[in-house]
Amino acid sequence: MAQQKPISPRVLMMGNEAVGEGAIRAGCQCYFGYPITPQNELTAYMAKHMLEHGRVFIQSESELAAISMVFGAAAAGARAMTSSSSPGISLKQEGISYLAGARLPAVIVNVQRGGPGLGGIDPSQCDYFQAVKGGGHGDYHCIVLAPASVQDMHDMTVEAFRLADRYRTPVMVLADGRLGQMMEPITLYAAPPPPVPAKPWALTGATKREARNIRSLFMAEGGLEKHNIILQEVYQQIKRTEPRSEEILTENCDYAIAAWGTCARIAKEVIQKARAQGLRAGLFRPITLWPFPSESLLALAGKVKALLVVEMNAGQMLEDVQLAVKDRVPVHFSGYPGGRVPTTSNMLSALTLMAQQFRGL
């Protein structure tokens, strides 16, 4: 008898590996990737474990090729994935646009590092705009999930596959080098993989049916417009159903930090420290960056005196926060571009400084 694997074991894992294990447990059948720091452990994890599970792994010749291999595997109906870090994700934008245009489900993981250009290898959140505003050419969106712990890296990878199949769209997990490299104990996903829906569009060979094609090209009169309207309908549906956020200590809260990913993780500690000093602080953390949880944030905006957006960039989510709160509350910003991770005391002093301006108001 085959030995039963222990259910939901607690294991110590690195973020990059937790993504890989999540993908395997989500039923990822094909992984294609190209080495880049700080996500190399993920590609190496897949090289070892995908092959052990009898699944497909290829170290591609480039990120352009990797994402096109994902395109092919997804077109053939397989659960497919690729991962990279910022410069490599720029190359993948071509294929991501094609995936969106052809309505193919796929998972892309970006373990961000500082830019622009070759930038550096330190953690960053500088690809927010690229991830949530489209990224490649054309009028499209990817669903973007923002993990803030190794557990999230694992769970959100599983969730990304579910969402990709649910909406026939590419889904991005937007992590950063800090999350990729850190180790934490996590509970492994132990349920069966999210069910794969029927794929009546997949290319499997035209056995006893009409031939099919997968394409993003619509040349006939009005065809592309119609196709774009369909895409937009899907995006509207996603916007209605999928925005997710987490709020901590936002009841009886005067000053809320709005932060995602690594910054949100640091902010969790900062608001506790602030409360200990008598400052009524809270945290608003978007879990989905697209769709952005605007409604929840707007509701919170009516309850606080000011919002402090903290990001490891020069102010990107900041713009979505400003749009969401519609001038109902002052929005301050504290940014760390170029690969710097703020410390708790950095963030705490930014928060106290902001609060001082509102004292007595």
Place this chain on the structure above:
Amino acid sequence: MNTKKNHPARRSKKQMLYQRPKSLTNVPMHYCAGCGHSLIHKVLAELMDELGIRERTIGVAPVGCAVLAYFYLKCDISEAAHGRAAAVATGIKRALPDRIVFSYQGDGDLAAIGMAETVHAANRGENITVIFVNNTVYGMTGGQMAPTTLVGQITPTCPKGRDPLTMGPPIRVCELLNTLDRPYYIERVALDGPQGVLAAKRALRTALTAQIDNKGYTFVEVLSPCPTYFRLSPIESLRFVKESMVPVFPVGVFRKEGVAIHA
């Protein structure tokens, strides 16, 4: 001997001598008169019929004049971004190893923007068939210079003719791929007349049969007329293929059963 009496057409009025391959749709092709693409489509469709593989074949169409190949071939077909057809074909074949997978690509697609994907799919020995339509120009975008444009050939982007010193000489892809270890079969044929069509069919049959037998990477280059951007009549274009292209791109088998054949 075909005397008037026993000429095949006389034996029975109903006897079918030639017909549209079942794997070819009835859609009028958008290709220009005398274009090689339509002939290669037909040959491919005939082979899908003859080898009985239409229902398990998945093709990858290029970005180029053959971008709409899925309107003409009755097998499943995927689009690929410009140049990425070999990578898309790799993804399909790895996901579904028992299907027959081909990519169909022009010279700009395969040997310029997609050269990396071309070389690495060949080097991995992907069990796919790559059909390379070399017409020396970028047909779809207006006949610009391609990696295979002949020295001295005039195009909108080399209006004084291709200068090998600043633009490089034409790239011979079969010869280049033949330096790799993994390809199983590489052949170049020329669509320079009816014999060329038969040669193309024979080469493609060898390639597809090898794939059916899981032998590995197969590559067929077809020197193909583009009358529109050769700025010649269809008949003159065939002559151009024969007299101008073949001397630069010699036809023949370069790799057979995994073994390089040196001329």
